Amino acid sequence: MAEYNRVSECVGLITLRNPPVNALSAAVRQGIVDTVQRALSDPNVKSVVICGQNGIFCGGADIKEFRSNMTGPPLIPMIHAIESANKPVVAAIEGSALGGGLELALGCHYRIAHSKARLGLPEVSLGLLPAAGGSQRLPRLIGVPAALNLITTGRHVTAAEALQLGIVDQVTDHNTVAAAVKFALSVAGRSLDPRRISTHPCPQQPDLDALFEEVMQKVRQSARGAIAPIACVQAVRAAATLPYAQGMERERELMATLFTSGQARALQYCFFAERAVGRWRMPSGARWDTSKPRPVHKAAVIGLGTMGRGITVALAQTGLSVIAVETQEKQLMEAKQAISGMLERGAKGRGVAPALDGVIYSQNIQAVADVDLVIEAVFEDIALKTKVFQQLSAVCKPGTLLCTNTSALDVDQLASETPNPELVVGMHFFAPAHVMKLLEVVYGPRSSPQAVATAMQLGKKMGKASVAVGNCRGFVGNRMLKPYIEEAFFLLEEGATPELVDQALEEFGFPMGVFRMSDLSGLDVGWRVRKGDGLVEPGTASGRSARIRQGRRYSPLGDLLCEEGRFGQKTGRGWYQYDKPGSRVARFDPWLHSFLGAYRAQHGLVARRIDHQEVLERCLYALINEGFHILDDGIAAGPEDIDVIYVSGYGWPRHRGGPMFYANMVGLAKVLERLEHYQQLHPEVPHLQPSSLLRRLVASGSPPIHKWGEAIKKLHSQL
Numbered sequence: 001m002a003e004y005n006r007v008s009e010c011v012g013l014i015t016l017r018n019p020p021v022n023a024l025s026a027a028v029r030q031g032i033v034d035t036v037q038r039a040l041s042d043p044n045v046k047s048v049v050i051c052g053q054n055g056i057f058c059g060g061a062d063i064k065e066f067r068s069n070m071t072g073p074p075l076i077p078m079i080h081a082i083e084s085a086n087k088p089v090v091a092a093i094e095g096s097a098l099g100g101g102l103e104l105a106l107g108c109h110y111r112i113a114h115s116k117a118r119l120g121l122p123e124v125s126l127g128l129l130p131a132a133g134g135s136q137r138l139p140r141l142i143g144v145p146a147a148l149n150l151i152t153t154g155r156h157v158t159a160a161e162a163l164q165l166g167i168v169d170q171v172t173d174h175n176t177v178a179a180a181v182k183f184a185l186s187v188a189g190r191s192l193d194p195r196r197i198s199t200h201p202c203p204q205q206p207d208l209d210a211l212f213e214e215v216m217q218k219v220r221q222s223a224r225g226a227i228a229p230i231a232c233v234q235a236v237r238a239a240a241t242l243p244y245a246q247g248m249e250r251e252r253e254l255m256a257t258l259f260t261s262g263q264a265r266a267l268q269y270c271f272f273a274e275r276a277v278g279r280w281r282m283p284s285g286a287r288w289d290t291s292k293p294r295p296v297h298k299a300a301v302i303g304l305g306t307m308g309r310g311i312t313v314a315l316a317q318t319g320l321s322v323i324a325v326e327t328q329e330k331q332l333m334e335a336k337q338a339i340s341g342m343l344e345r346g347a348k349g350r351g352v353a354p355a356l357d358g359v360i361y362s363q364n365i366q367a368v369a370d371v372d373l374v375i376e377a378v379f380e381d382i383a384l385k386t387k388v389f390q391q392l393s394a395v396c397k398p399g400t401l402l403c404t405n406t407s408a409l410d411v412d413q414l415a416s417e418t419p420n421p422e423l424v425v426g427m428h429f430f431a432p433a434h435v436m437k438l439l440e441v442v443y444g445p446r447s448s449p450q451a452v453a454t455a456m457q458l459g460k461k462m463g464k465a466s467v468a469v470g471n472c473r474g475f476v477g478n479r480m481l482k483p484y485i486e487e488a489f490f491l492l493e494e495g496a497t498p499e500l501v502d503q504a505l506e507e508f509g510f511p512m513g514v515f516r517m518s519d520l521s522g523l524d525v526g527w528r529v530r531k532g533d534g535l536v537e538p539g540t541a542s543g544r545s546a547r548i549r550q551g552r553r554y555s556p557l558g559d560l561l562c563e564e565g566r567f568g569q570k571t572g573r574g575w576y577q578y579d580k581p582g583s584r585v586a587r588f589d590p591w592l593h594s595f596l597g598a599y600r601a602q603h604g605l606v607a608r609r610i611d612h613q614e615v616l617e618r619c620l621y622a623l624i625n626e627g628f629h630i631l632d633d634g635i636a637a638g639p640e641d642i643d644v645i646y647v648s649g650y651g652w653p654r655h656r657g658g659p660m661f662y663a664n665m666v667g668l669a670k671v672l673e674r675l676e677h678y679q680q681l682h683p684e685v686p687h688l689q690p691s692s693l694l695r696r697l698v699a700s701g702s703p704p705i706h707k708w709g710e711a712i713k714k715l716h717s718q719l
């Protein structure tokens, strides 16, 4: 897995061979150990170059090996042997040098990178730290502040930034290996002492304590309970304050804690889950690898409200030409200005030219006649959307894919109103659409695999975590959110406060608890939906019967707040109060607390003490339970789909892996037992009734999450 050749007579060229990313598997490590030894013992070899095959240096340690007993030569002595070699070793970096890949390069005496290469120590995003000496060498090479930034965020830097920071010695636009070989020849015979990073002291840094205190505080705040970023700071502190050998010892100790942690398992699960959702499959048997997407060169967006504007920006930023349609002239002008502003800001951030010319604005739907794909983003009204779809069917060239950005309406119903239902899919974006990572691609029974493949590919092009899901009320994300929000309302009725519920959820790792989130997105959104469902009853009826609607427990608390004009941040009042409409800082509101007291008195409810554990169990297990229903119904193909949706679109803390992974970690039997417990206490709440899939999985011995797919198939075939 590492090939050895002698080139230019006296350069030993070592090529890592482990597709697709030349990860440092046991075989690759063994290959490096053997070939380095061979090069060093060959008297004809004056210097050595290490590169990777297929235009990528190395994607780091093999993450798949972390969950098994690791065999083969360990990384640290392997890198140390390279650093202490008596012949210069040059890393030729193309593509990526990440994690252990960059640590290997830092062990080399020189680093030459291609201008398109990207480098980084992303271990923190896998719940780890750069524990092959990276946390000790990088600060010695580029200084403590820059190393802290790279190691605690895991961000990848371009070759140009790497050169500026001093991580690489040279950047080339040409053949990197050839440049590295030439360079290796030029430095043969030079003293290597100054090039051995581990022997350097860290560059002097004034006020080291204050710097670490400040960074630690920042990291704690943004980590939301994740432990790896904190360990990363501690490791860099060891580099800055201890001799190398002791620093390495500290790096090892910190890694030992992280390596076996649940958080590392969760984060590594997320890494693979994000890739697994790209291998989508539909209940019909259609799959990602047998369905060819159509090429999309030109797209259109219909309706330029908040969502339509964001979608236009996201499409234009991928380099597509976009026709943006809005029938009202004033709104079209406003949208044009807003979209141009978003494109300019986005381009500035990425250091590229804004794609302003990529968008053509029109008031006339006829303008979309020759596009390959349309995304409709008009107001959430089935009659209006149906009309737009009928117009589009008449206007567009044959084969144009028609996508709806609905978050709640029935994609099948819309499809049935068009002559070609196989060309219709949902593309459920999240606001702001050009920023949020998540995209639910919603297929109905008649959507063609090609339509799904095209929408999935477009989502990927836009940089979205795209997940294919079946059509049902709320799709996956919002369907699971409903019981979560309802439980939070019930907890308020029983004695909790918005502050208590939010604190429990934020300590769990959500960026915002359910009530702060609801204030941000607007209480009127859910009110409108509940009204549409016939659940909202005006008046002051009291007692238990007033809180049973359509045969199940119902809390009118949200409706009552809306009746008071409290729509959240936008009105300056909601579950909290704000300094003025539009302000973001949520403050305790005495009005709300006396309102809750009066409400409980009116309904004969006696407030009891509710603790964080109950908040978490009732809100999260109700949500998870709905996830099991979704799997049982075949709406999501596997737990990874649900988890990616929750981590990338709903603020579920990544270091907890997603709701289904969390259930797996807690133990399915425990989740079942707690749901049964709460269901007995609240028999009128159907979403606490454990899903039959959860019961069946527990009965079949609670298989680990990677075996659920198999278990579900087996359980379904037994039905």
Ligand SMILES: CCCCCCCCCCCCC/C=C/C(=O)SCCNC(=O)CCNC(=O)[C@H](O)C(C)(C)COP(=O)(O)OP(=O)(O)OC[C@H]1O[C@@H](n2cnc3c(N)ncnc32)[C@H](O)[C@@H]1OP(=O)(O)O
Pocket: 020, 021, 023, 058, 059, 060, 061, 062, 063, 064, 070, 075, 096, 098, 099, 100, 101, 122, 123, 126, 128, 129, 130, 131, 132, 255, 256, 257, 259, 260, 272, 275, 276
């Ligand atoms: C008891 C206590 C003991 C304690 C001590 C134990 C010590 C043991 C450890 C020693 C120290 C280790 C220190 C080093 C750690 C690391 O290096 S961790 C890994 C760090 N690297 C990364 O995080 C990079 C991850 N990969 C990427 O970011 C991207 O894949 C890429 C390299 C930028 C390429 O992107 P792209 O071209 O878009 O391809 P992808 O689709 O993402 O990937 C293609 C397939 O490759 C798989 N893959 C990628 N990287 C790895 C990897 N590092 N290991 C294994 N597999 C990898 C990826 O999953 C894709 O495959 P599929 O999932 O099958 O699609």
